[in-house]
Amino acid sequence: MAEELKDWFDGAFFADLAGAVREQHKPFPEQRFLAEARDGLEALALMARLERAAALLARHLPPDYERALAIVLAVTPRYSGHFRALLGPAFVALCGRHDAARSLEALRVMTRHGSAEFAVRHFLKDDFEATLAVMRGWAEDDDHHVRRLASEGSRPRLPWSFRLTRLVADPGPAIPILERLKADPELYVRTSVANHLNDIGKDHPERMLDLVSAWDRSDPATAWIVRHACRSLIKAGHPRALALHGFGEKPAVDLRALAVTPRPVPWQGVANLSFSLASFGNVPQRLAIDYVVHFVKANGATAPKVFKLRVVELAPGDVLPVATRRSFEERTTRRHYPGRHRIDIQINGVVCGGIEFDLLAP
DSSP states (O other): OHHHHGGGGSHHHHHHHHHHHHHHOTTOOHHHHHHHHHTTGGGOOHHHHHHHHHHHHHHHSOSSHHHHHHHHHHHGGGGTTSGGGGHHHHHHHHHOTTSHHHHHHHHHHHTTTSOOHHHHHHHHHHOHHHHHHHHHHHTTOSSHHHHHHHHHTTOTTOTTSOOOHHHHHOOGGGHHHHHHHTTOSOHHHHHHHHHHHHHHHHHOHHHHHHHHHTSOTTSHHHHHHHHHHTHHHHHTTOHHHHHHTTOOSOOOEEEEEEEEESSSBOTTOEEEEEEEEEEOOSSOEEEEEEEEEEEEOTTSOEEEEEEEEEEEEEOTTOEEEEEEEEEOOOBTTBOOOOEEEEEEEEETTEEEEEEEEEEOOO
16 A cells, blocks of 8 residues: 555655745745655655655754744645645644644644644653543544544554554543544544444453443444444454344354355456355344455465455345455555465354365466
């Protein structure tokens, strides 16, 4: 992904940024900024380019933080709704940690254009209690971008960022944020709350389940959050998470005609997976159907990854055909290696059978 997205911060972007900054601050050394920005740029990945942009602004804007921040705030809306808008928060995290009150207010404004979730974590690291108190206030904000920042910025295990070790050890201080947002009308906010809860479930599954079990799931917004919050625990076959969502019983099904085609799967090809489930139960069954791919790693060992398939109600005697496709195309988010792979079919957390196949070498 990074190799594709890095071009958001290409030479043309830096030229546009330099011109926009100079409109706000006439002494800005546009040509020097551009020369430094483009030097070795091609070798840098996405986040390194973002960091370079923030560092070059810090180098060439006025040394007075309040003046420099005003210029960055004025430029930030130019990139609204795009990953490039993370430049403003990155500048704040780099230059403004000595002035937390001013900086946190700037992040509250900037997050409406591009999320400040990465930047705010530096302030949590510096002064956890004071920053989290501000973020609890953000959870009450009228703007859903700000409410979302309260949840997303305090996630214990936010991807592409460092872990908040205090919240990994004890998620309790951030729970008031989640309680406030547990029925938020905006999907953008609810998705963050669910992801935050999913983070908690990785370290404290029982505590997370205690929390969501007490919530009123007759509210559709809350029910949606709880379903998505439990996804990792359901994939892992956690009995209590399965039971919470009606998947508590061992599946009374026969797995039939499990097949992968073609066999072997060609390099960068597609594996077509098909099978059927026949119910031999006496009552209808609610089934969470997943499949587990045991991917070959660089050292020849395998590592499992669970993929969601379907949730179904299967009546006594019913036979359900299931089919899906798994691409083995090379991506920057997943490297593939040739060799013997395996796919297991997992129903309500129970592996009901599997099949092996080879992925050919290039």
